[in-house]
Amino acid sequence: MYRFVLILCILFWGAAIPAMAGEAEHKLALLESAVAGDANAQYELAMIYEEEAYDQSEDPFEPDPELWEKVRHWCEAAADQGHFEAKRALLQRGYDSTSSEEESDKWFKLANEMAKSGDKVAQYLLAEIYFARSLGDAMDAGDGLARSDSAEPAIHWYSRLLDGLNPGETVILSKLETFDREVTVDYVNDNLVYLRKLAQ
Numbered sequence: 001m002y003r004f005v006l007i008l009c010i011l012f013w014g015a016a017i018p019a020m021a022g023e024a025e026h027k028l029a030l031l032e033s034a035v036a037g038d039a040n041a042q043y044e045l046a047m048i049y050e051e052e053a054y055d056q057s058e059d060p061f062e063p064d065p066e067l068w069e070k071v072r073h074w075c076e077a078a079a080d081q082g083h084f085e086a087k088r089a090l091l092q093r094g095y096d097s098t099s100s101e102e103e104s105d106k107w108f109k110l111a112n113e114m115a116k117s118g119d120k121v122a123q124y125l126l127a128e129i130y131f132a133r134s135l136g137d138a139m140d141a142g143d144g145l146a147r148s149d150s151a152e153p154a155i156h157w158y159s160r161l162l163d164g165l166n167p168g169e170t171v172i173l174s175k176l177e178t179f180d181r182e183v184t185v186d187y188v189n190d191n192l193v194y195l196r197k198l199a200q
Contacts, residue, residue: 034074039081046074046089079110087114091122092179115157118164120173123157124183130154131191134198151198158188158195 027048033041049070053063063071071093078086090110114122133150161172162185173183181187 034077037081039078039083039086042074042078042081043083043086043089046071046078046086049074050093076106088119088121091119091125115160120161121177123160124173124178127154127157127161127188127191128180130157131195134195148198151195155192155195155199158192161188 027045030041030045030048034045049067050063053067053071054060056067057064072090075086075090075093079090087110090107091114111122111126115126130150131154134148134154161183165172165185170185171182172185172188175182
């Protein structure tokens with residue numbers, strides 16, 4: 001039995017070591033291409049670092065901060081060259097309440113650029129942020145219906161989400177696209193009704 005287990009271990013590691021060496025060679029080749037300015041390599045390298053950031057983190061819900069900086073660095077490098085997937089990755093992963101002012105400014109600049117060009121995910125994320133701010137303003141006022149300066153931009157971006165839909169179309173964005181929820185026409189219209197009260 002011991003001999004059988006030993007043989008299995010040898011076979012496993014015999015197959016695993018070349019595969020790991022191949023992955024390391026691929027990553028090194030990507031790094032060289034990324035440093036040379038290849039946007040596709042920069043984005044692919046960022047995605048590898050993202051996987052490693054979660055695999056090597058002590059907290060399963062928070063990425064390793066050092067590796068996460070590499071994700072951000074290479075995504076930004078690719079996005080600066082117009083790489084769409086890198087822009088989308090920054091958009092979906094790059095803003096939360098703990099972001100620095102500089103990070104927030106960069107995120108809003110990117111989100112506005114993409115939203116104005118018709119990107120539905122960017123429009124949705126901006127609408128949600130302004131909607132949340134509107135709710136916060138209303139709750140702070142104590143009546144749930146206080147006027148909020150964030151209501152107008154929320155209305156604008158929710159309305160843009162409805163632009164260009166086919167007749168009878170009910171789903172604007174899937175959960176896969178938002179990493180959050182399925183965004184439906186009904187959801188957007190319900191939020192617009194509430195926001196228009198706040199904007200009066």
